[in-house]
Amino acid sequence: MYSQVEILCVILGMALVTYVVRVIPFVGEADLEKYEFLKYIPVAMFSSLAIPDMLLHGGQISPERTIAGIIALIVAVKTKRILLTICVAVITLYVLLNFS
């Protein structure tokens, strides 16, 4: 895994890049209208994080996670409620892993 030093470097690096992004417009002029791909980054990133993690566990296809993930997607689309989505997903996974 990671050493303490690596973790600290990750945090420092994260802090640095985040602050730079926030402060740049305050010290100079930044015109970003032309970089249209910026607005697709969140949706692309959330999807590329969630999809593999929902289908696989330790490199193998996990039916339990897949089912829990699909149910979470349905709840999210239908209700748009964050806590409900998360609770339903975790409870479904817990039940599937422990009672089947």
Place this chain on the structure above:
Amino acid sequence: MERKSWVMVALKQAMPIIIGYFSISVAFGVLATKCLGFTSVLMSAMVFAGASQFVALQMLLISAPAVIIVFMTFLINLRHILMSSYLCRFYKDQKITRRFLLAFGITDETFAISSRNLENIPDEYRFKYQITLNTSCYISWITGTLVGVCTGQVLPLTFIDTLSFILTALFLYLMVVNIKKKVDLVVALFAGLLSLAMSNVVGWNVLVATLLASYLGSKLEKRW
């Protein structure tokens, strides 16, 4: 209005965010217990950007390379540059040190509140208003993380393992609410499938899929 009452206005408007940040950061602290411990409080204090902290946590849990984690943080927080570029017009005459301070506290939520209200606030009180808003949300974020790690210490580890699916569900939810039109859906599907196909190169799959899918989105947008 006198100076003090603008502080009260800011605190009142910050209340929903303070409560929201507190509960989200408690969850962050609990989930980070195993791989970060109390270092997660340091992360909250230095980074103060929720989505990227959850992304970093997820990538730490799958043992992604450190450089990729930092680069993903950069990518996901790039959107703040748009918020800062909007807000900075209100602070053109402020001292540089004040602008440096303000910039630190810009998040989706503080931006959502202040961008709506700054026009109605007299010039000389804007700094006071914004710094109160940002700082109160910041304190809530750090306190919540601390409470979360302390809670995580007493929860059994196996329980936290199942709870890590919270992150997956959170990202699925964020994906869903960010899909507003057809291009978004195509971007999400493309990113998800590409990341899945490349899942043996841990960390890189997320980076490559995010960049290619966002680029695809900007190209499709022009055609459709």
